[in-house]
Amino acid sequence: MRSLKIMLLSSAFNGLTQRAWLDLRQSGHVPSVVLFTDDATVCRQIEASAADLVICPFLKDRVPQQLWSNPDRPVVIIHPGIVGDRGASALDWAITEQVRRWGVTALQAVEEMDAGPIWSTCEFDMPTDVRKSELYNGPVSDAAIYCIRDVVEKFASGFVPTPLDYTQPSVIGRLQPNMKQADRTFSWYDCARFIKRSIDAADGQPGVLANLAGGQYYLYDAHLDSRRGTPGEILAVQDDAVLVAAGDHSLWIGALKRKAQPGEETFKLPARHVLAGQLADIPVLNSSIASQAFNEAVYQPIRYRESAHVGELTFEFYNGAMSTEQCRRLGAALRWAKARDTQVLLIKGGRGSFSNGVHLNVIQAAEVPGLEAWANIQAIDDVCQELLTARQLVVSGLTGSAGAGGVMLALAADIVFARAGVVLNPHYKTMGLYGSEYWTYSLPRAVGSEVAHKLTEECLPVSAFQARQWGMIQDIGPRCPREFNLWLLQQAGSALTDERYALHRARKVDRDVEQIERCRENELAQMQLDMVHNRQQFAEKCRNFVFKRKTCQTPQRLIAPWALELKAALVD
Structure with a gap:
């Protein structure tokens, strides 16, 4: 296969984008990166680059019409869902609904989000009790790399992608709404496993908003525990986590983000740091490895x-x-x-x-x-x-x-x-x-x-x-x-x-x-x-x-020489 000029259009140079960049280079191609800033800048950079193919491994933004309407240079979205699945909360719903099989689909960008013709798909057995970040960086990332390789091979051979057809019995994915906090909400009287699944489905971003210790916090990093208490009560502290009683058992919560007031920005911190002023009378457990037997089933950082x-x-x-x-x-x-x-x-x-x-x-x-x-x-x-x-x-x-x-x-x-x-x-x-x-x-x-x-x-x-x-x-x-x-x-x-x-x-x-x-x-x-x-x-x-400030421009080190040369020619 000839070496292709492949543009990776991404909202961030995250783990999956890095894997894709490395894998394409190892396969003999010459990837370049454009980080999404604004429509005009992105269009100008890609149109000027003469890229053969644009692949979007991680894109939160909508592809501008100027890009997806060009018939000579496909823009392929890597969507973390099975064929037919659409929407920005694919993994959140998959974890919440405890699906048994999931996958990644490579589809061509069109006007309607995630509705374009299919280039490739790869399915896997859904792990149990998995966090969204763990799922994304594990099976989803692996399936995405498979799809990207498949897309590149098919593009080189003149492949024509298959239109999405919901009348086909094999197409079981559907358009899902963006998951809101109302879809994630729980009561501390619910069972601990249900609460953990809610938190797992929001891991990384956006977290689950809940009442705790008299305030409202977004919750992350949940671990099951067998101890019991009054639901919502903080039972103990260990290392950076707090143990909160649920309807049947309890959960360790390792990280919190305080709900921001208007005009305020907050960010994730270890739970014990966030609640420091309210834990004076809470028992602190000894976490020393000298006193704790190894047990993967309990909270042991x-x-x-x-x-x-x-x-x-x-x-x-x-x-x-x-x-x-x-x-x-x-x-x-x-x-x-x-x-x-x-x-x-x-x-x-x-x-x-x-x-x-x-x-x-x-x-x-x-x-x-x-x-x-x-x-x-x-x-x-x-x-x-x-x-x-x-x-x-x-x-x-x-x-x-x-x-x-x-x-x-x-x-x-x-x-x-x-x-x-x-x-x-x-x-x-x-x-x-x-x-x-x-x-x-x-x-x-x-x-x-x-x-x-x-x-x-x-x-x-x-x-x-x-x-x-x-x-x-x-x-x-x-x-x-x-x-x-x-x-x-x-x-x-x-x-x-x-x-x-x-x-x-x-x-x-x-x-x-x-x-x-x-x-x-x-x-x-x-x-x-x-x-x-x-x-x-x-x-x-x-x-x-x-504070997750968005980048103003793509770092020069991520731009391939062929893209830099054309950029310089335009400036001249």
């Missing part, structure tokens, strides 16, 4: 178990963000695990992101954000230090995608494995930061100084496949989370004797502790300038991220 000579420590922080307190809890857990009589220490994420580094929302909410950022970066450095100084051979498992300090945290291990399909963003510059987490030691150690410079300066995503080629990771495991966890434990169990990792074992023995600490000191000197003194506008970039 940090959990530990042993298998033969391997100690396995799992940490699961909502959206991969790690606050100062979370880092300190993880550091304490690592110190305890390091004191165990094991030979291998396996650290891994849970569901969702592995880690994205410091917690920007908690930083933004602080009285002095720069000082909270400074405390946060030192706390996550301490976590990395625990890994770098472990007696055991340290293995890290990238169960989900990772960014910035989260990538470097994984690289602090001696051996790194990744689940197929994860995307890494090993850079800090776009947030106005020099970077820490011992990156000036761990990244060059893994990939060499030249590639390390390229990765941190170009600020582009890296696929698991690329990361293995460069030496950032040592191997790639199954895409299925359960299969990956089994595979990962097997790899960790054999890491002490497998000849493939002899160099990594030797490198651990020869590590230069003084050099490692010099790297930290130098990085923190730079980070103090960025976080406390705002050298590169970190404060403004953090605020824009937290």
Whole structure:
């Protein structure tokens, strides 16, 4: 197949758009990105680019008529629903209605939203008890990549898409209204599973508005618990979550967003932070891994178990963000695990992101954000230090995608494995930061100084496949989370004797502790300038991220040379 000029039109360069961009490049094509700003700008950019094909992996905005009416350059929407499904709340309804099968459909943009002819579709069995973000970043993302590959192949062969025909018995999807808060509402007297499903269906955005502790909050990050109490009553606090009684049992709620007053903006924060003034008399449970047996069925953000000579420590922080307190809890857990009589220490994420580094929302909410950022970066450095100084051979498992300090945290291990399909963003510059987490030691150690410079300066995503080629990771495991966890434990169990990792074992023995600490000191000197003194506008970039300010233009690094050349020609 000839190399195609493919334009990715997206509302954000999110995880799916990044996967699509990486996959198309790996297939020999030349994708370029246009982030949706306004109709006129988007039309001008795409019309001028001479793209062969436009694919929209994640688009909240309506495609302008000027684009979809061009018969020579199809605009294909990747819709997270089965054939015939239409509307912006596809995944919300699928989770709420507990459908057994779901899918992704690639359809051509026309005047009526999601009603265009079909290019491709891919279905999957719907997981049970799944969050919207987990569904989107897992089965939906996988099915979307299949559809994008299929669309590109069909376009190259002159395929004509099939009109959507609701008279066909195979077309069972229907137009669904946008889900409103009235469709999500629940009573605390409802059963806990129903409440959890309501929250899961709104995970990420927009959350479920509910009354709690005398106020109105949007709820996120729900986990079932067997304890009972008066419905709506807060029963306990553990780590960042509060335990709320329901009609039968109870739920841990990990994150809240206060309902905004007119003219006000609010954002998600750990539940304990939001309700801090109302929890004085609420029991605080001990979450130490030394006192809690490993149990995947209960709420345990940090959990530990042993298998033969391997100690396995799992940490699961909502959206991969790690606050100062979370880092300190993880550091304490690592110190305890390091004191165990094991030979291998396996650290891994849970569901969702592995880690994205410091917690920007908690930083933004602080009285002095720069000082909270400074405390946060030192706390996550301490976590990395625990890994770098472990007696055991340290293995890290990238169960989900990772960014910035989260990538470097994984690289602090001696051996790194990744689940197929994860995307890494090993850079800090776009947030106005020099970077820490011992990156000036761990990244060059893994990939060499030249590639390390390229990765941190170009600020582009890296696929698991690329990361293995460069030496950032040592191997790639199954895409299925359960299969990956089994595979990962097997790899960790054999890491002490497998000849493939002899160099990594030797490198651990020869590590230069003084050099490692010099790297930290130098990085923190730079980070103090960025976080406390705002050298590169970190404060403004953090605020824009937290309040989800829409981009003013597509970053130059995402525009392919062929699109840049035509843009320059127009200017001339």
